[in-house]
Structures are given as structure tokens and as C-alpha cells.
Amino acid sequence: xxxxxxxxxxxxxxxxxxxxxxxxxxxxxxxxxxxxxxxxxxxxxxxxxxxxxxxxxxxxxxxxxxxxxxxxxxxxxxxxxxxxxxxxxxxxxxxxxxxxxxxxxxxxxxxxxxxxxxxxxxxxxxxxxxxxxxxxxxxxxxxxxxxxxxxxxxxxxxxxxxxxxxxxxxxxxxxxxxxxxxxxxxxxxxxxxxxxxxxxxxxxxxxxxxxxxxxxxx
Numbered sequence: 001x002x003x004x005x006x007x008x009x010x011x012x013x014x015x016x017x018x019x020x021x022x023x024x025x026x027x028x029x030x031x032x033x034x035x036x037x038x039x040x041x042x043x044x045x046x047x048x049x050x051x052x053x054x055x056x057x058x059x060x061x062x063x064x065x066x067x068x069x070x071x072x073x074x075x076x077x078x079x080x081x082x083x084x085x086x087x088x089x090x091x092x093x094x095x096x097x098x099x100x101x102x103x104x105x106x107x108x109x110x111x112x113x114x115x116x117x118x119x120x121x122x123x124x125x126x127x128x129x130x131x132x133x134x135x136x137x138x139x140x141x142x143x144x145x146x147x148x149x150x151x152x153x154x155x156x157x158x159x160x161x162x163x164x165x166x167x168x169x170x171x172x173x174x175x176x177x178x179x180x181x182x183x184x185x186x187x188x189x190x191x192x193x194x195x196x197x198x199x200x201x202x203x204x205x206x207x208x209x210x211x212x213x214x215x216x217x218x
Contacts, residue, residue, distance in 0.1 A: 064078070
């Protein structure tokens with residue numbers, strides 16, 4: 001079974017997907033980690049990522065994903081890029097990489113092959129809309145912009161004590177604008193998706209709502 005969770009930055013997709021997968025004993029597949037790992041790989045190989053959309057040829061990318069103590073590990077051509085996935089530079093440049101149709105095809109193909117062998121909860125910005133439009137169950141997780149900024153601020157303060165709420169909110173607004181206006185696979189609500197607003201809900205409450213829908217289908 002494939003369960004997808006789409007939604008904007010900071011809506012809680014990854015946290016919800018991780019807990020939901022544990023409740024169901026499914027694999028939590030974080031699609032964004034593949035783009036982040038690709039970004040780290042391209043930086044190492046001196047690609048001008050800010051002009052990624054212009055590249056018609058890309059280097060060979062062979063992905064491997066496995067799980068150690070519940071943690072998703074991502075390899076490209078045999079090298080582990082997991083520890084680089086949350087670097088700030090990677091976060092800034094990964095959306096540019098996701099706009100390259102050739103890289104998207106490699107990653108989409110890998111995800112489809114991987115999910116043939118596993119029950120998965122997959123989160124992303126285009127998972128239920130473009131990558132798995134025929135997923136068994138599709139969710140769209142929404143959240144108020146101020147609440148998303150507050151959540152992200154709590155995460156970022158540990159890495160950058162000087163960052164402000166206004167800084168984070170502006171970053172999220174810019175990311176929303178980029179995601180919604182991408183030429184390839186923009187952020188939309190997938191057809192037939194169950195919309196859940198997480199603004200006033202805990203992660204556990206969101207997962208409980210999802211389980212009600214999933215159990216009803218099953």
C-alpha cells in the first residue's frame with residue numbers, strides 16, 4: 001500500500017509521516033531526502049546548481065535507500081549523504097535541483113521501483129499529485145503560515161540563535177511562492193486527497209485523524 005502526504009513547507013509532513021508509518025508498521029519514505037542528497041552530490045561535483053534548470057545532461061545517479069534503527073539512509077553511487085541532508089546550503093539549493101526534469105525522472109523512477117516492494121508512507125510536495133497520483137490513500141496537510149513559522153523557528157534556533165520569527169516566515173513565504181509556481185510539478189492539492197489542517201493539532205492528533213480514514217478504507 002502507498003499512502004502519500006503532500007503539503008507546504010513546515011506543515012509537519014515528515015513528523016506526521018514518521019509517526020504514521022510506525023503505527024502502521026510501514027516504511028517512512030522521505031522523498032525530499034533524495035533531492036537533498038542529489039544537491040550535495042552536485043555540489044561535490046562542481047555543478048552550478050543555481051542554473052540547474054538549464055542542464056540537459058546530468059551525471060550518473062544510482063540511488064540506494066536503507067534503514068538503520070528506523071533512520072532513512074540515502075546513498076548515491078555508493079556514498080552515504082545522510083549527514084548532509086539538513087545542511088542550510090543544501091536546504092536553500094535543493095528546490096533548484098528539483099526543478100530539473102532529468103533529475104526528477106531519475107528520482108521518480110527510483111521511488112516507483114522502491115515502493116513496489118514495500119508498504120510506504122511517503123511525504124513531499126508533489127507525491128500524491130504527480131509521482132503517485134494513483135496512491136491508495138492521499139492526504140494533504142495544511143497549516144496556517146504563522147504556525148508553520150513558529151514550528152520552524154523552534155527547529156532553526158538550535159542551529160542559528162540569531163534567527164527571528166520574521167526571518168523564518170519570510171523564508172517560508174518565498175518557498176511557498178516557488179513551490180506553487182514551479183513549471184514542473186508545482187505544489188497543489190492532489191485529486192481525491194483528504195485535507196487535514198494541522199494548525200491547532202498535535203502530531204499525534206493528526207495521525208489519529210489519518211488512521212480513522214485509513215481504517216475506514218481497509
